[in-house]
Amino acid sequence: MERDDEQVLDYPIPAPSALEPPAEWERLRSRCPVARVTLPSGDEAALVTRYEDVKGVLADPRFSRRLTGEGAARIAANESGGVFNSDMAASVPDGGEGHQRWRREVGKWFTAKRMTALRPGIRDMAERLIDGMVEAGAPADLKAHLGFPLPVWVICDLLGVPESDRDRFSYWSDTLLNLTRYTEEEVSAAQEEFFAYMSAHIGRRRTDPGDDLLSALITGTAEDGGRLSDAELVGTGMGLLVAGHETTANMIGKMVAMLLSDRGRWERLLEERRLVRTAVEEALRFDANSGIGLPRFITEDTEIGGETVPAGTTVMCAMAAANRDAGAFEGADTMVLDRLPNQHIAFGSGAHSCLGQALARTELQVVLEALLDRLPGLDLAVPAAELRRVEGLAVGGLATVPVRW
Template identity: 75%
Template sequence: MADSESVLDYPIPNPTALEPPPEWARLRRECPVAKIRLPSGDEATLLTRYADVKQVLADPRFTRQLDTRAGAARVAANESGGVFNSSMASVIPQAGPGHRRWRTKVGRWFTAKRMAALRPRISAMAEQLIDEMVERGHPADLRAALGFPLPVWVICDLLGVPNSDRDRFSYWSDTLLNLTKYDQAEIDAAQAAFVEYMSAHVAARRAEPGDDLLSSLITEDAEDPMSDEELITTGLGLLVAGHETTANMIGKMVGMLLSDRSRWEQLLENPSLVRTAVEESLRFDANPGVGLPRFISEDIELSDTVVPGGTTVMCSMGAANRDENAFDHADEMDLSRSPNPHLAFGSGAHSCLGQALARTELQTVLDVLLRRLPTLELAVDASELERVEGLVVGGLATLPVRW
């Protein structure tokens, strides 16, 4: 049991892939501002209460770009390119007018209206992947067959990348989100290969614009153009933020819904619950990854504890989303829960830019699966599902299913 003096090793292990660590509840109750040791060996402070996590994530004073701050903790011994610490991250300002400019430009592509227009294309991609999975027969690994490829197909589509390069983008995404899975040489090589590819791709789009996000950023803002570096970094950000997280969430969402068969049956009987079921899956996710780090630049009081300036805090959205003070019956999965102000996409100025896209992908996948494979079920006991290890974002190593 944690107290204010003990130091917990972090991340805290889950008892199973779909269950939260029991420590989350104890920490929220007894030690909501806890000392932790990160995989790098550096110490930081863990926040587990909803109000504290939301406050820190929404506070513009606290930076997420840790490599600019002396004394900031490293999350892993070999940091990945583009998630927490990256020289490329400095191309796009992390706060202030420069950050708002970038978010405004890119955010035009991620409106709910635009995502709704994308839905038929996403649905067609899901149909194709399910066709191929069914043709191969069951049992099948739904993560490998559908969850992993679909989001990278969507990102490639947004960036105007040809279908033949989808596999390369999958590898780059996997590598750039590393904590322990790849060595530094592999990470550096992947980032270099990505930058080389995107440099050529941006040049091609400047010469011959298409109907994609990069082309629109090049052509629509002639008076305030983005530099090549900004466009390349935008591509990196979309790949890193938009692929692995959604890929893993597809697997976890379906795993949660099938682990208790009554949930799947409820959706079959009432498909109109798909939207709220997606939101509840995001809230209920017990394996969301390490959380979001922030560097506290000045003293702040959280849960009656003064956190001194110069502290790195890790915001656990997973623990916050199970906070009984924020959600009635927080430990129950309620597919009709509404409203559902979960923190899966963060909060404030740095909340996930692509959340409308993620929601569209998750809702579309669930719609298609319910229609195409109503008899879908887990091919193993839920307790046998294994977490994917070595990546910043949490997920299932495989999702064996049959139908």
Template identity: 70%
Template sequence: MVHSEGERTLSYPIPNPAPLDPPEEWERLRGGCPVAGVRLPSGDEAKLVTRYEDVKQVLSDPRFTRRLDADDAARVADNESGGVFNTSMSSALPQTGEGHLRWRRMVSKWFTAKRMMALRPGIEEMAERLIDDMVEQGQPADLKASLGFPLPVYVICDLLGVPAADRDRFSYWSDTLLNMTRYGEEEIAAAQREFVEYMAAHVASKRAEPGDDLISSLLAETDSEGRGMSNEELVATGQGLLVAGHETTANMIGKMVAMLLSDRQRWERLLTDRSLVRSTVEEALRFDANPGFGMPRYITEESELGETSLPRGTTVVCSMASANRDASVFEGADDMTLDRSPNPHLAFGAGAHSCLGQSLARTELQGVLEVLLRRLPSLELAVPAEQLRQVEGLVVGGLREVPVRW
């Protein structure tokens, strides 16, 4: 069915009925209104796509751009800057064409699967130490605060060569950048100034005294024409990686463990068959019903999406989480199947802008799960799953805490 203007405009994001469950609207929209009108927290209107094929097309089609700073692009957040997709950090990095490919080639050398696998022993060692501390502090414990949050932060700080001791500041700056409704304009602007100043000072210190880290490497890196990254690009790259390394994996560790413990049979099955860790991580990524806002795109020319014609200047929001529950692609889409194969989920996006750090995220999630299964086989949720509380007011989804005992 083609979306008609008579269809009511939904408020977006659509709230989850329970922390680990998908909104019922997803299925209704996929079946009857795959390109739906939505109103964002800013009050601006956009189109929401929920079917797998449509989401994959939007994420892969170069006509659907990341030019979300265009005058007529929908703003996400209810503040002057419009949210993370409209910030100076986004505009400092080339979003399309050869410039984007050049930037991506230079950064992606640091995120190859081979390089990430070399980090695996260190990640597992760090998880062991964090679990030691959690056990020593006693139960019940908050798995997110004790393990889910600090582990990815230590890893990304190490990669960037910034002190992990500054992690509370990074966390605050990160949250203000990902704000939809949580922070006011003045607070966001002040936090972003501090964040840019901090990262600029870090880049300058690495220019003076290079180390064995990603920023030092990018300072020395040139493309095929002998051009390096500008200072503005280096600062924005550092900011982007710090935010991405913080929020998404930290939240995903908590959500993955909560999903597995919310049905004891899942955890028991993993205890008896550790070979399922890799496919379980992929299935947790697919099954995640609370990933946050999704991925917005802006159309620079009139485009077709399924049977719907979209005028130039439309902002389209992709719900990868809804696409990952599309029964036309995934058999038993609403079941968490730990050995699902193949599993072509879209949790990391698709096309030229698919997540740069996906090998790192996979390595962290697999490493953490291995260590938890080995160290705390009796792990369980300390509250009923429906009492878990969701992160609110940010473009990322997650659980505020994951209370556990063992």
């Protein structure tokens, strides 16, 4: 098989537009399944892009999601290295019984039953936000009016923190997800503030518990008799606040933009509302702008893609590239709204797959249903090629989503 082992790519790999994948993905999957890349920090890593390889690495319990060990690559272009190298990443157990206990306790709040109970409230909030967007008039930024505030409201309610602090949460989240946007001084100061805020919030919940996830973790009795430590509680609160709004807020905007970029997709959903669920899953699979992916630190020599990757290597798992693998999905580069089955790995795979994926799916489905009902004439206010990516963060998104109706 022809390949160029000496080429080292800058990562993330540039794409022709905000909704299109890098052309390099196809070459890498076919000719260089384990590629050498340079991260924003300047450190080197191995990039995997094939579906089976990415899924296999993410699901392998031998490999650590923490990049705090000796020899692990720094991701971001600041001294601390970013979210994957942070103290927050180290505060939640990485594996074994400790991680299973943490997922059991936190996962109780993300069951299908709870999502069903949350759905009417999410729909009501979506309706109110759409009303506000319509009142403001077209063209409007759907991300600012709906995509961002809805997930923030949901996760703030879930954690029992005031929605009025959302601008601070947004800044703190961005600094934690920094690749190239913020200096080391800005990141350090913001994270100290974020840690102090969450520690104080948990302290208040100890004396005045509410009907929220963190209060339940503090006051409840774990099934195995062990409660979460203070560090685990703070890390859980910070992690859920970041993941619970940043990724979903961006995905709402990208989903709507993908559906509107080809008017036939939107029109089909207007005619066949039963496709909302499969359309959401296909948007997750088809998303070419999901961010930097997930890293794993390889702790022993491992075979990936037919070659040996030495211990001490940081592997970047490009889930978005894997989700466009023609070996795993028929018509991988076509958005198929009724695709079934759809075993995409947008939420990761294995023991560390996204804990809040049921909540993200619920929010995406509710938003899409509400927009189809309320604004059937919704359209992009600019050509899709003019949409701009979020830059400098570990998550992918659109800077704005200008729409009219």
